[in-house]
Amino acid sequence: MATMVLPVIHIGTEPLALDDLLMNEFKYAWAKTVESPVYKDQPLVKDEKLNSKIKRAIYLIDTSTPYATDYELLKELPANNVIFDTKVELSADIEDLFRIKNWHRLDFTDVEALGNIISVNFYFEQGVYKIDFDELRISEQFSGTVQQTGQTFRHLTGDFGNDWTRIASVADIIWLPEKISNRIVFEYATQGDAEIKVVAQVTDSNSLEVTDQIELSGQAIERGLIVPAKAASRDMQIHILARGHGSVDLGNIHFRRTRGEFGEVLVGGKQIVDKNDLNQELLIYFDPGDLQPPLNIYFSGYQTAEKFEGVGMMARFGAPYMLVMDPRSEGGAFYQGSEEMENQLIDEIHHNLNQLGFDHHDVILSGLSMGTYGALYYGAKLNPAGIVIGKPVIELGKVASGERILRPNTFGTSLDMLRNTMGGVDQDDIERMNQHFWDVFTQGDFSNTTFAIAYMEQDDYDMTALPKLRAYLKENYPLVRLFSKGIEGRHNDNTYAVVQWFMKQYKSLLMLQFNRLIL
Structure with missing residues (x-):
């Protein structure tokens, strides 16, 4: 596929003089006026508005x-992808716009440095992947005990010695x-006086x-x-060393093309780090759109690619949006x-609402499959205007219990979640896991929330999700607005039909509650 x-x-x-300094992923385009053709015979401004045909771009703004x-x-202009020369003076209102749009200042007099920063950090693709968990091999030299917990982490216990010794x-x-x-992100924890060192050994591909x-x-x-x-291209191998006495937990390793100080995965992307659990992360991305309500929040579904889902979909709505990826x-x-990680996410949402000057109710949460849990779970903490979801999954203990007979070896992640x-x-753990959702959800106030839920009629993950949600909402909020659509099939069937209905309901909610017409 072409880049x-x-x-x-x-x-x-x-x-x-950027033409020869930018990588092939970029094309420098210059014109003297906004009416002159600047890229693919298109001017920057058309009918006194920014030309939508070239809106997806990086914009350079200098004093001229x-x-x-x-x-x-x-x-x-788009959020995150506008760069001002340091010499440009901005009025107070444009400074506010600069801040909320997360624009940047760089020195245009050093053109070579400018070209390098753009090439290294402002590329279009999401260059990320997770190193296969089974590819992390424990060293045969390690004589302690090793315990593996699903596809989440390995627990190594023993005397690692006084000197650095390779353990994996x-x-x-x-x-x-x-x-x-590139940036390599490690999930890990240490106990006792054990400590680790990570080493990237880079070699010439030829010699x-x-x-x-x-x-x-x-x-x-x-x-x-x-x-x-x-x-030049090179090869690399990753080693993990340890010393001291105690235990070391080694989790997943994430490999990402870096964006330096400008973001994580996307320009403007952020990490939320759980220091209480292997330094694992949630990743978030914010775009203030047209600065008008609502704030749309989309939780990605299950995916191993580790990329933000829904960028194009949310951008087409025109409104401010957040993407959340796990x-x-x-x-x-x-x-x-x-609790610390979950509160960090809530704080980021409130921060963005405050930046935009929105009321806490000016929020729509959404997601598909795994993302439905995030939308409902955090919806209880936010009391939003709407929750739009497809293929709801709420009782995670039930999902895990179906792994043995109902859908064998289909969704091992559910067992990792349970443990x-x-x-x-065991059964007690399953029931407590199911109850955890309700302990949170029942604390929410949904008296002004509209629900739109597409569900699979033969869902083999959480068959009772919709009936239980409907029963709870009808009992506690008799006037609740709840729209639902059943689609024939099991959980992973007919995603196309679910997405079509999901989009229709989302657009309807935007039009009826926020007077937004989305074609």
Whole structure:
């Protein structure tokens, strides 16, 4: 598949010498005026508005840019992808716009540095993946005990010695493309006086000689290990060393093309780190859209690609939106975590609402499958205007219990969730896991919330999700607005029909409650 080429649009009196400095993923496009063709024969402004055909771009604004003080036009520029020269002076209202849109300032006089920063950090794709859990091999030299908990972590206990000793390595040799910087994020914990060091050993792809060795230990590991970009491609192997006495938990390893200070996975993306559980993360992304209500929040479903879902869908609505993604375990951990992690997510949502000047009710939460749990669970903490979901999953203990007979070996993540959350997998753990959702959901106030729920009529994950939700809401909120649609099939069937109904209801809610017409 062809790589998406991202235009770098610059309107000003003089062009910048960026043509030969940007990677092939970018195309520098310059014009003197906003009416002149700047990219693919399209002008920046058409009918006195930003040309929608070139809205997905990086915008460079210097002191000669004619619209540098035009608030209404600047407001139409995309979040996160606008770069101002440090010399540009902004009015107070544009400074506020700059802040909420998460724009950036760089020095345009150093064109080579500018080109490098754009190439390394502002690329279009989400360059991420998780290293296969089974590819982390425990060293044969380790003589202690090893206990594996599903696809979540391995618990190593023993005397690791006074000197650094290798305890594990990633079996795969990882290829590093030229001119691309990467960050490796480790899930881990230590107990006793044990400590770990992570090592990235980089070799020349042709000679196989070691050209670089990057090491991190202590709290520095929490920030991830950066492998800087080089002019030529290389190979890399990852090793984990330990010393001291106690235990070490080794979880998943995430490999991401870095965006430096500009974000995680996407420009503007953020980590929410659970320091109480292996330094695992939730990832969030915020785009203030047209700055008008509501704030749409979409929780990604189960997926091992570790990419934000719903970027295009939420952007097309035009309203501000947040994306939430769960890269834990295999495919996600249903957005539950420690109280600290969950509160961090709520704080981020409130922060964005406050930035936008919205009421706490100006929120619609949404998701499909695993994402439905996040939408309902956090909906109870936010009391939103609407919750739009498809293929609801709420009683996770029930989902895990179906793994043995109902749908054997289909969704092992549910068993990991059960053990990690409740400490076991027996019937009592199953019932407590089911109850955990209701303990949270019943604390919410849904008197002004509209629900739209598409469900599978033969769902083999959580067959009773809709009946139980409907019964609870009707009993406690007799006037609740609840729309539902049954679709024939099991949980993983006919996603297309679910998404079609999901989108129809979402657009209807935006129109009826927020006067937004979405074509």
